[in-house]
Amino acid sequence: MGPGLKTFGALGLAAAALVLAGCETPGGARGRIVQAPPACEDVTVQIYFEADSAEVTDEGRAILAQAASTAKTCKVDRVRVLGLADAVGAPAANMELSKQRVAAVTKALVANGLPSGEFDLAAAGQAGATAADGEARPLRRRADVTIELSAP
Template identity: 55%
Template structure:
């Protein structure tokens, strides 16, 4: 038992000595980059433009991560899958983009230039015939550190 404790103590001491030679904690643990372009995706139920609880959470988190940053532009792209008529899918993707834009304002995203777009079902079916998940809005937050 004492041998195991001695071996453990030596191992811990060696590990600590090795860490000290690396230049300290700041070289091992780095804060994530702040105020860089960030993209989030907000998913919707089929045929719906209502924000889900998960979507609200994602938007609130994205907005909180912009604290202290200068927001240059917010790009909001509404998408839809290929179910239904193309005109209805385009309208649905527009409503989704509008819903997300309003939700971003509600979570107090700093003022920025907003660019809204809607693609409808365009690109929903690939050449191979696959239908990727497209019931979403893509949000790109373009930001930089404050001046």
């Protein structure tokens, strides 16, 4: 290696050391970065159920846990839970199933730390579950959850 390459290599190492040293210094540029608090924006999720079931699935529990975790640093103004059912079966049975879905989702949210006094619960049964062509909509086997948040 010639003398010019040694000098260039030594300068490169020195520059890299300075850059790395700046990253490790508590009073450096990184220490001056101020992070904004997390935004307290409303969270909306949909929890899907198997046919004729009001049992929250493992995936549903994970989604609800994540939504509740997002809300922990904010003020929970209200939690809206709407239970839905598809148009397969008797209307009265579908309304009952919608109510059971609301209860199951609410229980899971409270278990994850949301304040139970802030809940607005509703069940729609199969209302609106039939398309204009008369086809039943299976994607209505769900509960719609909205957590309304504001800054603490």
